[in-house]
Amino acid sequence: MAPAAFVCKALAVALVATSSIVTPAAALRIHNVRKPEPAPSPSLLSRILDFGPFRWSLSRTNRHQHSWWENENIVESLRLYEDQVVVRFNVSTKNDEAALRRAIDQMLLDVWDFTANHIDVRVETHKRVLALLRMLPKPLRQGHTILIPDVSRAIAASYPSRSPDDSELQSLLRNRGVTEPAKGRFPFLSKAATGVDDLFFQDYQSFATITTWMKFLESMFKSRGHVRLISLGTSYEGRDIPALRVGLRDGDEREWERRDTILITGGIHAREWISTSSVNYLAWAFIRAIDSDPLVTTILENFDIIFAPMLNPDGYVFSWDVDRLWRKSRQPTTLSICPGFDLDHSFGFRWDALQHQDEECSESYGGRQPFEAVEAQQLAAWARNETAHGTNFVAFIDLHSYSQQVLFPYEYSCDALPPSWETLQEVAFNLAKHLRLANGEPYTVASACEGAVAHSNNNTSSYSSSHPVLDNAKKNPELYRSENRGGAMIDYFFHEHGARHSYQIKLRDTGSYGFLLPSSAIVPTGEEVFQAMRYLGDYLLGNNGHEWTASSESSSTQDDGSHGDGDAVVGESASSSFIEGDALQHAEASSTQQELDAQVELRRRDGMRRVVR
Numbered sequence: 001m002a003p004a005a006f007v008c009k010a011l012a013v014a015l016v017a018t019s020s021i022v023t024p025a026a027a028l029r030i031h032n033v034r035k036p037e038p039a040p041s042p043s044l045l046s047r048i049l050d051f052g053p054f055r056w057s058l059s060r061t062n063r064h065q066h067s068w069w070e071n072e073n074i075v076e077s078l079r080l081y082e083d084q085v086v087v088r089f090n091v092s093t094k095n096d097e098a099a100l101r102r103a104i105d106q107m108l109l110d111v112w113d114f115t116a117n118h119i120d121v122r123v124e125t126h127k128r129v130l131a132l133l134r135m136l137p138k139p140l141r142q143g144h145t146i147l148i149p150d151v152s153r154a155i156a157a158s159y160p161s162r163s164p165d166d167s168e169l170q171s172l173l174r175n176r177g178v179t180e181p182a183k184g185r186f187p188f189l190s191k192a193a194t195g196v197d198d199l200f201f202q203d204y205q206s207f208a209t210i211t212t213w214m215k216f217l218e219s220m221f222k223s224r225g226h227v228r229l230i231s232l233g234t235s236y237e238g239r240d241i242p243a244l245r246v247g248l249r250d251g252d253e254r255e256w257e258r259r260d261t262i263l264i265t266g267g268i269h270a271r272e273w274i275s276t277s278s279v280n281y282l283a284w285a286f287i288r289a290i291d292s293d294p295l296v297t298t299i300l301e302n303f304d305i306i307f308a309p310m311l312n313p314d315g316y317v318f319s320w321d322v323d324r325l326w327r328k329s330r331q332p333t334t335l336s337i338c339p340g341f342d343l344d345h346s347f348g349f350r351w352d353a354l355q356h357q358d359e360e361c362s363e364s365y366g367g368r369q370p371f372e373a374v375e376a377q378q379l380a381a382w383a384r385n386e387t388a389h390g391t392n393f394v395a396f397i398d399l400h401s402y403s404q405q406v407l408f409p410y411e412y413s414c415d416a417l418p419p420s421w422e423t424l425q426e427v428a429f430n431l432a433k434h435l436r437l438a439n440g441e442p443y444t445v446a447s448a449c450e451g452a453v454a455h456s457n458n459n460t461s462s463y464s465s466s467h468p469v470l471d472n473a474k475k476n477p478e479l480y481r482s483e484n485r486g487g488a489m490i491d492y493f494f495h496e497h498g499a500r501h502s503y504q505i506k507l508r509d510t511g512s513y514g515f516l517l518p519s520s521a522i523v524p525t526g527e528e529v530f531q532a533m534r535y536l537g538d539y540l541l542g543n544n545g546h547e548w549t550a551s552s553e554s555s556s557t558q559d560d561g562s563h564g565d566g567d568a569v570v571g572e573s574a575s576s577s578f579i580e581g582d583a584l585q586h587a588e589a590s591s592t593q594q595e596l597d598a599q600v601e602l603r604r605r606d607g608m609r610r611v612v613r
Contacts, residue, residue, distance in 0.1 A: 073322040077155070081325070084151040085129060086112060086514055088120045089136075090143035096136075103135040110325075110363050112514050113403045116450055120147060120511055122325075147511045155324045158273075158516040160203035201281060201526065203519045204273045207317045210280065210309060211242050217287065218244070225249030227287060230306070233378025235314045236331040241378060243308035244283045248290070248300045258390040259304040262540075263499070264533070266308070266399040268343045268489065269327045270315030271515045274507050274525055275399040279309035281526025282533060299537035303394065312343055312375060325515065327363050331374055335360035341373035342366050344398075347380065347492035350412035366487050376487075383497055394540055396499035398489055399529065400506045402514055404443045406432045407504040409495075411448035411488035420500060421447075427501055427539060434535040438528040441508065448490060448504055501536065505529065 069075065091097050100119060104111060107128065112120040123129045133141050148154050200213060218229040225248060232241040247259060264282060266275035286305060289296040299305075310316050314330035328340030338361035345351075345366030352370075359365060371377045387393070408424040410416050418424060425445065432443040494502035508517055508525050517525075538544070 071321065074159075074324070077323050078152045081152040081155055082150075083125050084122060085126065085146055086120055086122050086148035086151065086511075087129065087132075088118050088145050088147050088511060089140050090118050092117065092139070092143075096140050099135070099137050100140060103132055105359075106135070107132060108359070108361055110327075113511065115403060115405070116446065120514065122151065148514060148516075151325075154513070154516040157518065158204075158324065158513075160519065200284075201277065201522050204277055204522070205280070206320050207239070207310060207313055210276070211240070213280075214242055214244055214283075217283070221287065226290060226300075232308055232311075232382045233375065235312075235378075236329060236374040237314045239313040239317070241308065241311060241313060241375065243306050245304055245306050246283065246286055246300060247304035248297065260302065260392045260394045260540075261304045261306060261386070262395045262397070262533075262537070263306045263393060263493070264308070264397045264399070265311050265489075267310040267316055268312050268398065269400065270312050270319040270329075271325050271327050272401045273319070273515075274401045274517045274521065276309045276316065277522045278399050278507060278526050278529050279307050281522065282530055283307035283309075285526065285530045286533075293534075295534055295538060298541065299534070302541060303537065304391075305533075305537075311379065314375075315340065328365070329373055329375055333360040333365070334368070337361075338365075340365070341376075343373050343375050344489050345487040346371060346373035346376035347487045347489055349487065349492040349495050350410075351487040370487060380492070383493070387497055393493060393497045393499040395501040395536060396490065396493040396497075396503070397533070397536075398504045400504060401517065402509055402511070403506045404435075404441060404508060404510055405506040406435070406443055406445050407448035407450075407490070407506070408445075409448060409491050409502055411491050411504075412486050414447065414449040418494065424501070424503075427536070428503060430535060430539070431503065431505070431532045434532045435505075435528045438531040439524050441524075441528060443505075448488065501540070505532070 089096075089100055091100065103109075104121065109132070110122040112122055114120070121132075123132060133144075205213070214229055218227050221227040226246060228245045230243050230245050232243050235241060264279055266272070266279035269275075286296055286300065286307075290300065291297075312329055315326055315328060318330055319326045326340075328342050330340055332339050333341070342362075342364045345364055348370040351366065358368070367373055371380060383393070406428045408421070408428045409418050425447075428445045432445050435441065435443040490502045490504050493499040507529070508521055513521075
């Protein structure tokens with residue numbers, strides 16, 4: 001069916017069947033999430049968006065996504081992942097960190113997550129777990145837990161939900177050499193229905209489905225000056241790196257090249273599917289809210305937002321068709337059996353940082369020289385061209401998973417601080433706050449350099465005026481890292497392209513599912529990031545959160561500069577009914593978060609100036 005004819009049909013059905021459509025607000029209520037007062041009735045544009053692209057792409061989705069159990073490559077990878085586990089080690093001293101890093105390097109283990117107090121590692125077999133433990137000091141042997149006891153079952157559960165029934169699947173896997181787990185061993189094997197009517201976000205989507213969906217959105221809204229599908233370059237295997245450029249325009253084509261711009265990316269690591277889905281959700285949410293949300297309208301009148309969900313298209317396709325846990329690109333290296341580059345360590349800024357990983361088989365391999373990875377070359381060339389034609393990158397947001405963190409530059413070293421680190425830190429606190437306010441999920445804040453570096457004190461999440469991360473690095477220059485630091489994308493855009501507000505946000509969860517987050521988390525995670533991006537846009541407009549509050553809460557209190565205890569945010573006045581909800585419960589449960597909020601409030605009262613471009 002032609003796009004125009006389809007739009008007409010979608011319009012007709014939307015008008016007569018509005019009552020059967022579940023909006024995002026309704027979907028959140030299904031999830032029993034406390035929200036402010038319901039938004040006004042959805043606009044005609046919203047109803048078309050709810051009905052059109054998602055149902056239109058469903059037949060395409062069915063053909064690819066719901067036959068994964070017939071893919072020999074996927075079934076074989078499930079067999080290879082059998083008996084693999086994900087282990088969390090609690091790290092409290094520099095000696096523990098160094099010992100674990102040496103063991104990881106020697107065994108070429110896959111590091112899933114690293115924070116100031118723990119490291120998650122995937123280990124191939126239970127026998128290798130025992131071998132790893134023998135290499136570690138006693139505190140690490142005693143301070144570890146099994147997060148995911150059966151990686152193969154977790155992978156099977158992460159694929160789209162319309163699969164064979166459990167008995168058929170288990171029989172098939174047994175015939176291929178994958179044993180059935182003990183009853184109750186992996187409770188999230190059977191997925192619960194999300195209750196969300198937006199079919200595009202009920203499941204993770206393939207590269208082909210996403211690109212078709214993006215083309216459809218452009219065809220519907222380009223004439224209104226809302227949406228343009230662009231390419232950020234071409235991957236090693238020849239795929240486009242697609243992006244949606246969204247902004248309110250007056251029809252002058254040249255104006256697309258001269259705007260303050262926010263760049264939001266995902267999928268640079270192929271296996272982090274939730275980052276790709278969240279960028280897609282953001283694009284849909286901003287487009288859908290143009291006619292109904294005054295703040296979104298104002299943001300898009302002043303800024304272009306570029307949504308790039310798949311910076312690593314070759315790796316993303318490979319993670320769908322062959323290996324669900326593939327992380328890197330697919331470009332060959334000097335070692336033929338270990339293809340791929342970690343694109344997030346392939347950019348030119350401080351690429352040669354200390355302890356750069358030079359092992360091709362490492363998951364963090366960034367190449368033998370900066371920009372050796374084709375996709376990093378292409379993105380950098382696109383950004384330089386944009387800057388040369390007048391684009392001003394005012395913010396850069398790179399979505400990842402997992403660990404629920406907001407990270408700010410620099411990543412390459414804790415010995416260096418950006419000139420505006422206090423502003424970066426303050427805005428990061430507020431991003432974490434708005435992420436939490438959406439659904440009550442707590443997000444922490446850290447410098448991107450921190451990684452798994454052990455701190456000399458027990459309060460690893462708080463920042464003093466002297467920046468303890470920097471002080472600790474100076475005292476302990478020999479501290480190991482569990483992932484190399486040079487060539488990071490947030491450092492590159494911050495330093496080379498002037499993206500004064502550059503952040504990496506690690507999305508859900510905190511380890512129970514890791515990279516294999518169930519599809520039921522797509523919408524809640526997307527809502528969290530959407531609220532954070534609304535705050536960021538409002539901040540860049542100079543409103544410091546006031547307009548966000550006014551448009552989101554129907555009964556907010558008058559902003560007089562005071563804030564509730566344990567829930568203080570610069571420029572925010574929350575209604576008493578909302579403060580008494582889930583967000584306050586989480587805030588009261590976390591003394592560390594109260595301290596972070598108190599520091600933000602103290603800086604506000606001291607009149608610290610923000611840097612706004």
